[in-house]
Amino acid sequence: MSILKIAVQKSGRLSEKSLELLKECGIKLSNGDRKLKTAAANFPIEVLFLRDDDIPQYVEQGVAHIGILGENEVWEKDKNVAVIENLGFAGCKMSLAIPKDEVYTDITYFNKKKIATSYPKILQQFFDEQQIEVEIEAIGGSVEIAPGIGLADGIFDIVSTGSTLLMNGLKEVAVVKNSSAVLIANKNLPEVQQQILDKLLFRIKSVNAANTNKYILLNAPNTAIKAISDMLPGMKSPTILPLAETGWSSIHSVVKEDEFWTVIDQLKALGAQGILVIPIEKMIA
Secondary structure, three states, X not given: OOOEEEEEEOOOHHHHHHHHHHHHOOOXXXXXXXXXXXXXXXXXXXXXXXXXXXXXXXXXXXXXXXEEEEHHHHHHHOOOEEEEEEXXXXXXXXXXXXXXXXXXXXXXXXXXXXXXXXXXXXXXXXXXXXXXXOEEEXXXXXXHHXXXXXXXXXXXXXXXXXXXXXXXOEEEEEEEEEEOEEEEEEOOOOHHHHHHHHHHHHHHHHHHHHHOEXXXXXXXXXXXXXXXXXXXXXXXXXXXXXXXXXXXXXXXXXXXXXXXXXXXXXXXXXXXXXXEEEEOOOOOO
């Protein structure tokens, strides 16, 4: 039977989020001791557990058909792969940082300075665009200690909370890029694997749509139905049901998570009452 091979990071937060996404897509995996690979019990997919910086190469070469990894690794490795879906998790910043006692004005601070990083290609491209000359010290890990041991004047690295910078006497001074998890694919997928990928993408998009939307129910006077319907178009149009009380209706629709509180304030201003907001498990357009 034909299968789709998907590469995911073998450990860490992004790995756990990737496996959680597959689980939410109804894919059952069994790999308690995290072996090199595992097959799904109910979907034609095989998961390969790899180093994140190896995933672009394996996908380009067809060892894995698709992969989930941080967009930063896609940029840095610059392999001939297609980014087919932004997955919306494992967000982080790629930032420049310097010793906390240094005075920083603007990006020209780094002119003629040495910067340590595990992402030399991304960093060089950035400073070339800024027309600023820097010396880049490419290192594999523990980037944050470089200024403290005299290896570099500053660093360029992934920043999530900033706590690691503080622990090493550094401060973040400029965000170069924002990165999150993406799904990449080989550009020459066989037709059978493409068909499996299309089915997987359908499930992923349904899960992500559910995670970024809420189901909303409310009671409103009939005089406000038009205004509320215009505000809450939902997937096609709101569901409107008459209430036992004359002149009132129940309106059911969908609202985006990031617009939720603004919409609630507007609904209340239009006379909406009894507003209920319910999580959506899956959302299929």
